[in-house]
Amino acid sequence: METGQHIPDEAAPQDNASVTDVSVEVATVDAMLEKICRKYNRRRRRVKKLKKKLKLWKLRHLVIISAVMVFLVIILMWSLLWVFTFRRESNTGVYFAGMFRVANVEFIPAYRHADSSEFVSMANQIQQVVSRVYRSSAVSKLYKHTVISDLSNDDKGGVLVHFWMIFVVPSLKTPAVCEECVSAILKDSVLTSLKNRSSVGFLLDLPVDIDSILINVALRSDYTSTAAGSECVDNLYASLPDAKVPLNVFSSWGGLVCHVKLTSTTGSIVRLTVNSLDIEPSDCVQDALTVYGALLPMRTKALHRLCEAVRVPFSLVSTSNIMLLSFRLSQGNKSFRGFFQAISEQECVSVIDMPADPTVAGELRSPFYPSLLPPICSCTWKFKTHSGALGVALKFQKYILSLKDVTPCEHGWWKVNEVIYCGSYVSHTTVFRVPEQNVELVFFCSSRNAEQPFAATYSTFNISQPCVDGQFLCSTGLCVAKERRCDGLDDCQDESDEVFCSKPIKNCGSSSPLHPLYVCNGENDCPGGRDETNCSLETSCSEIRYPCHSGSCILKRNAKCDGVPDCLDRSDERDCACGQPTPLKRVIDSIRPQDRVVGGVNAVEGEWPWQVSLHFAGHLYCGASVISSEWLVSAAHCFSRERLSDPRQWLAYLGMLTQGSAKHVAEIRRIVVHEYYNARTFDYDVALLQLRKAWPSALSAYVQPVCLPAPSQTLPDSHRCWVTGWGYRSEQDKVLPTVLQKAEVSVLSQSACKSAYGPVSPRMLCAGVPSGEQDACRGDSGGPLSCRVSEGGRWFLMGIVSWGSGCGRPNLPGVYTRVVKFIYWINSYIHD
Numbered sequence: 001m002e003t004g005q006h007i008p009d010e011a012a013p014q015d016n017a018s019v020t021d022v023s024v025e026v027a028t029v030d031a032m033l034e035k036i037c038r039k040y041n042r043r044r045r046r047v048k049k050l051k052k053k054l055k056l057w058k059l060r061h062l063v064i065i066s067a068v069m070v071f072l073v074i075i076l077m078w079s080l081l082w083v084f085t086f087r088r089e090s091n092t093g094v095y096f097a098g099m100f101r102v103a104n105v106e107f108i109p110a111y112r113h114a115d116s117s118e119f120v121s122m123a124n125q126i127q128q129v130v131s132r133v134y135r136s137s138a139v140s141k142l143y144k145h146t147v148i149s150d151l152s153n154d155d156k157g158g159v160l161v162h163f164w165m166i167f168v169v170p171s172l173k174t175p176a177v178c179e180e181c182v183s184a185i186l187k188d189s190v191l192t193s194l195k196n197r198s199s200v201g202f203l204l205d206l207p208v209d210i211d212s213i214l215i216n217v218a219l220r221s222d223y224t225s226t227a228a229g230s231e232c233v234d235n236l237y238a239s240l241p242d243a244k245v246p247l248n249v250f251s252s253w254g255g256l257v258c259h260v261k262l263t264s265t266t267g268s269i270v271r272l273t274v275n276s277l278d279i280e281p282s283d284c285v286q287d288a289l290t291v292y293g294a295l296l297p298m299r300t301k302a303l304h305r306l307c308e309a310v311r312v313p314f315s316l317v318s319t320s321n322i323m324l325l326s327f328r329l330s331q332g333n334k335s336f337r338g339f340f341q342a343i344s345e346q347e348c349v350s351v352i353d354m355p356a357d358p359t360v361a362g363e364l365r366s367p368f369y370p371s372l373l374p375p376i377c378s379c380t381w382k383f384k385t386h387s388g389a390l391g392v393a394l395k396f397q398k399y400i401l402s403l404k405d406v407t408p409c410e411h412g413w414w415k416v417n418e419v420i421y422c423g424s425y426v427s428h429t430t431v432f433r434v435p436e437q438n439v440e441l442v443f444f445c446s447s448r449n450a451e452q453p454f455a456a457t458y459s460t461f462n463i464s465q466p467c468v469d470g471q472f473l474c475s476t477g478l479c480v481a482k483e484r485r486c487d488g489l490d491d492c493q494d495e496s497d498e499v500f501c502s503k504p505i506k507n508c509g510s511s512s513p514l515h516p517l518y519v520c521n522g523e524n525d526c527p528g529g530r531d532e533t534n535c536s537l538e539t540s541c542s543e544i545r546y547p548c549h550s551g552s553c554i555l556k557r558n559a560k561c562d563g564v565p566d567c568l569d570r571s572d573e574r575d576c577a578c579g580q581p582t583p584l585k586r587v588i589d590s591i592r593p594q595d596r597v598v599g600g601v602n603a604v605e606g607e608w609p610w611q612v613s614l615h616f617a618g619h620l621y622c623g624a625s626v627i628s629s630e631w632l633v634s635a636a637h638c639f640s641r642e643r644l645s646d647p648r649q650w651l652a653y654l655g656m657l658t659q660g661s662a663k664h665v666a667e668i669r670r671i672v673v674h675e676y677y678n679a680r681t682f683d684y685d686v687a688l689l690q691l692r693k694a695w696p697s698a699l700s701a702y703v704q705p706v707c708l709p710a711p712s713q714t715l716p717d718s719h720r721c722w723v724t725g726w727g728y729r730s731e732q733d734k735v736l737p738t739v740l741q742k743a744e745v746s747v748l749s750q751s752a753c754k755s756a757y758g759p760v761s762p763r764m765l766c767a768g769v770p771s772g773e774q775d776a777c778r779g780d781s782g783g784p785l786s787c788r789v790s791e792g793g794r795w796f797l798m799g800i801v802s803w804g805s806g807c808g809r810p811n812l813p814g815v816y817t818r819v820v821k822f823i824y825w826i827n828s829y830i831h832d
């Protein structure tokens with residue numbers, strides 16, 4: 001801005017002004033002063049501004065510096081916290097139980113006593129070697145120490161060393177001390193020194209058999225309860241062959257976990273006889289006795305586990321001269337009574353010359369019979385018949401041989417004249433025939449744990465005619481009278497005499513008796529319903545008659561809970577608080593959209609009050625059905641793998657329509673998988689689950705048991721039933737439905753089922769529709785196939801979702817466990 005006089009920005013020099021100038025200048029003094037004042041003011045303002053700026057700058061820096069300081073302090077504190085608290089907390093002890101054989105060392109009896117100087121000196125030497133190996137390994141920083149727990153005499157010579165190894169590992173590094181990794185360190189050390197195909201090498205200077213090295217991850221509690229100083233470890237020794245060494249254990253004997261170590265003389269094996277075991281059945285959680293073929297509780301050496309009381313004595317053998325009994329006994333009166341013996345190892349080879357008389361038979365028995373089969377064993381029988389026309393027949397009780405397929409044999413494998421068969425346990429008799437004069441049978445044990453023994457009677461048979469004239473050859477190998485074919489009774493024990501039968505003639509008017517299938521089956525087959533009269537007369541029993549409580553039977557097959565008292569004692573109408581749902585909305589089931597559960601529709605609240613959703617580790621895994629206030633029934637295959645058999649990992653959702661809205665969530669106390677369940681064939685696919693607590697009866701509008709059918713109960717072919725569950729809606733589906741789905745399916749005859757799948761067992765039942773549009777699928781397993789015998793009647797559990805070829809495929813129906821075959825088995829648990 002211009003004012004006529006230029007005011008320089010900076011103070012102008014005034015000393016050169018002359019006196020003559022003064023007058024002139026006097027006139028302008030005021031102006032000058034004003035100028036100076038203005039200049040001064042402007043300067044002051046500028047200084048003020050500068051000061052303000054400086055203040056602001058300082059403040060900003062102060063804030064930044066303080067923020068940085070706070071940040072640094074937080075980092076420092078976090079690091080300190082992590083180093084001193086979290087890091088320490090996340091360090092875990094990892095425990096291993098192991099064993100190896102030290103060769104070329106003579107075993108001396110003093111080694112049996114951990115307090116002997118000989119033991120201490122030998123143990124120190126071994127412990128130092130093992131420690132040196134691990135301290136120079138990749139896991140040296142994590143290795144803590146080794147404790148030698150036992151030295152025993154080994155059949156192969158030398159000393160068998162049992163030891164504990166402890167690592168302290170930050171959680172993030174746990175994979176570095178896996179079972180395989182830890183055992184590889186030991187094996188690698190020996191491997192480098194192996195010579196001349198011998199299995200003995202050197203662990204530094206210790207001669208160790210590489211094949212004997214076995215290391216298992218173990219529990220800390222097992223370590224503390226077996227470690228030196230524990231009050232609950234006992235060592236017993238059987239020095240005389242066959243002499244019984246008594247073994248009695250009581251819960252007052254010690255702590256919760258107690259161990260008894262058994263040893264017998266070199267060259268012998270230990271046989272344990274259990275006379276009685278009094279414990280609570282609790283699925284091995286509270287009470288259990290685990291028997292090991294080692295002196296430490298090593299997982300891969302477990303021989304047998306008892307989680308229920310034992311009343312009938314039995315015995316089992318170890319695979320060597322050592323055995324460990326590991327008791328877990330909770331409070332209460334718990335006891336074990338039995339004894340152990342040193343028995344000699346049997347050479348199991350027999351040569352049998354078959355007698356000429358085909359009626360004379362002998363018996364072959366599993367190794368160590370009647371003791372349970374150990375996991376490792378073999379036996380050979382060589383038969384020779386007197387003629388090329390005669391072969392060898394073996395009649396097994398509750399055991400069957402079937403040709404091996406790609407899956408491994410879980411219950412023993414057999415080599416029969418070079419052909420391989422798998423053995424399995426079944427509930428009936430079978431006959432295995434070898435149509436050759438010279439037969440060599442070799443049996444190998446192949447299960448992970450001890451198993452039931454078997455026995456078979458052997459005899460010769462006519463190769464060209466296995467069954468005599470007038471007899472029919474069943475698939476089980478049994479021979480039954482020809483008249484028994486298609487008589488409605490399971491004479492063959494696998495129903496092979498009752499499939500592919502033409503419909504029996506209804507000889508209603510004739511003097512010969514009416515075919516049993518038509519008699520008292522609930523349908524009027526003869527004019528005037530003559531076949532349905534006198535059905536309540538009490539008579540002798542057979543599988544197609546209804547068993548009254550009194551012990552006698554009536555002809556009416558479907559008498560149970562049908563509203564009419566038929567038995568004299570009225571037992572057929574007892575315990576009928578089941579199978580009567582009270583849907584809270586009207587049920588619409590006729591019109592269904594085609595895009596749901598393999599052809600299903602949403603169920604409504606209260607429609608299937610027995611339906612259960614079983615969740616494993618938080619995820620839907622299977623279905624189940626409520627059958628009483630504390631028992632559910634499901635499929636065995638839902639629990640067959642080791643981790644799935646722990647009841648603590650499961651939750652049962654009861655009274656639920658939509659996932660997440662259960663009226664009751666129940667914990668599981670115990671899972672009982674059928675003892676004959678066969679994971680290869682899915683035969684005997686049934687399991688029972690006992691709840692920790694009964695579900696509240698106040699929930700009866702939402703939770704109710706389904707009726708269990710009588711063993712005699714029948715359904716006409718093509719009878720319509722319902723399958724329910726939260727399983728996938730198609731084979732390709734990736735998401736599970738949230739609302740319970742129901743689909744209507746027809747029951748197929750056993751012949752139609754066999755036409756679809758080939759061999760299906762009598763314990764299986766097919767249901768579906770020819771198009772495949774309605775079916776069960778993955779996730780529905782274990783859930784119910786619910787049927788009403790008569791319109792408006794009660795619902796019965798006729799099937800349990802088991803398996804099938806895919807889901808919803810045409811002519812490949814769903815396969816269900818046939819519940820009528822398991823009524824006695826189920827009742828033996830739920831009415832205990």
Ligand code: 4AZ
Nearest residue numbers: 777778781803804807814
């Ligand atoms: C299963 O995997 C499964 N279509 C259940 C039932 C069926 C197929 C598979 C029948 O659990």
